[in-house]
Amino acid sequence: MNEIDGVVVRVEDDFAYVSTAGVASACGSCSSRGGCGSADVELGAQKKAHVLRLPNLIHARAGDQVVIQAAQGAVLRAVWWVYLLPLLLAVVGAAGLLAMTGNEMVALLGLLVGLAAGFLGLRRQKPSCNSRQPILSIAFKV
Secondary structure (H helix, E strand, O other), X not given: OEEXXXXXXXXXXXXXXXXXXXXXXXXXXXXXXXXOOHHHHHHHHOOOOXXXXXXXXXOOOOOOEEEEXXXXXXXXXXXXXXXXXXXXXXXXXXXXXXXXXXXXXXXXXXXXXXXXXXXHHHHHOOOOOOOOOOOEEEEEOO
């Protein structure tokens, strides 16, 4: 499980707004930290605090120190869906219209329609809370 420390800055309804800064614990334990470039990107972002809106299942209050947890692979799966679905629909749209018409301008239109359909499909998708773990959750820091 990937984790990063944070502080609850405010609570509204059933959500906690958690501020984070710094490098995730996965980077600190990685032997490739200096070679992959991810640490450099994270260190560059370290200057700017990020505020995340998360379900407040632990009833945290403003000022509480918490740990934000991401299930192993959950973030990577979400990234694949966000990039792969629109890209796949764009390629299918372009290839399909190019095969049907032989016109590259029409194929470009198919690419744009496929890309838009992919993004709209993602916007309308509402993940079921019962079937999946949340991508991010919080727990009290021990």
